[in-house]
Amino acid sequence: KQEVTQIPAALSVPEGENLVLNCSFTDSAIYNLQWFRQDPGKGLTSLLLIQSSQREQTSGRLNASLDKSSGRSTLYIAASQPGDSATYLCAVRAGGGADGLTFGKGTHLIIQP
Amino acid sequence: GAGVSQSPSNKVTEKGKDVELRCDPISGHTALYWYRQSLGQGLEFLIYFQGNSAPDKSGLPSDRFSAERTGGSVSTLTIQRTQQEDSAVYLCASSLASGGAYEQYFGPGTRLTVT
Numbered sequence: 001k002q003e004v005t006q007i008p009a010a011l012s013v014p015e016g017e018n019l020v021l022n023c024s025f026t027d028s029a030i031y032n033l034q035w036f037r038q039d040p041g042k043g044l045t046s047l048l049l050i051q052s053s054q055r056e057q058t059s060g061r062l063n064a065s066l067d068k069s070s071g072r073s074t075l076y077i078a079a080s081q082p083g084d085s086a087t088y089l090c091a092v093r094a095g096g097g098a099d100g101l102t103f104g105k106g107t108h109l110i111i112q113p
Numbered sequence: 114g115a116g117v118s119q120s121p122s123n124k125v126t127e128k129g130k131d132v133e134l135r136c137d138p139i140s141g142h143t144a145l146y147w148y149r150q151s152l153g154q155g156l157e158f159l160i161y162f163q164g165n166s167a168p169d170k171s172g173l174p175s176d177r178f179s180a181e182r183t184g185g186s187v188s189t190l191t192i193q194r195t196q197q198e199d200s201a202v203y204l205c206a207s208s209l210a211s212g213g214a215y216e217q218y219f220g221p222g223t224r225l226t227v228t
Contacts, residue, residue, distance in 0.1 A: 034216065043117075043204060044219040051214065089156065099169055099211050100146060100158030 138207030
């Protein structure tokens with residue numbers, strides 16, 4: 001059974017710092033990996049999708065990498081801002097016809113002004 | 114519509130009652146997913162639809178849970194004889210099609226409280 005782990009569970013940093021969130025998964029047979037953010041009381045907002053054949057994806061100040069063979073992904077946030085405060089979730093989509101996402105429990109990020 | 118919508122946004126029900134939760138996917142999206150988010154458990158996959166059929170029901174926690182989709186659009190998740198452990202946020206997502214290439218877009222969720 002696929003398991004997804006996110007480290008750290010919580011992180012608080014001053015505004016302007018660059019930071020890295022980590023995600024690991026136990027079964028490397030994935031179709032893709034998706035990073036989301038979730039604001040309190042809200043649904044999930046998709047940030048980046050990395051296909052299994054890709055190594056990284058970038059969107060603005062966000063960069064996500066994927067090392068499928070080692071079962072790891074990182075989300076890099078450059079020049080953090082208070083508006084980046086949220087819970088960040090990593091999710092993988094398995095191969096073999098299973099279409100639901102398996103989620104980690106998230107990293108709760110606070111950016112101090 | 115612009116995004117996935119869900120109703121109601123909040124639902125409080127008494128233990129033993131049945132509830133129905135509704136999801137309207139993004140127009141043109143053929144795949145639809147239900148997830149549950151509860152404290153301490155994180156987000157769990159429940160079921161997905163491709164069109165009106167449900168190839169994967171593996172995540173439904175018990176036979177009290179069922180879902181249907183009609184007209185390839187709206188979906189309803191039904192929980193019969195609700196229990197307190199069913200209290201959670203139920204999230205719906207849709208994607209252009211099933212398969213690895215497509216992002217899933219999530220709705221705001223329905224917060225279910227069973228008293």
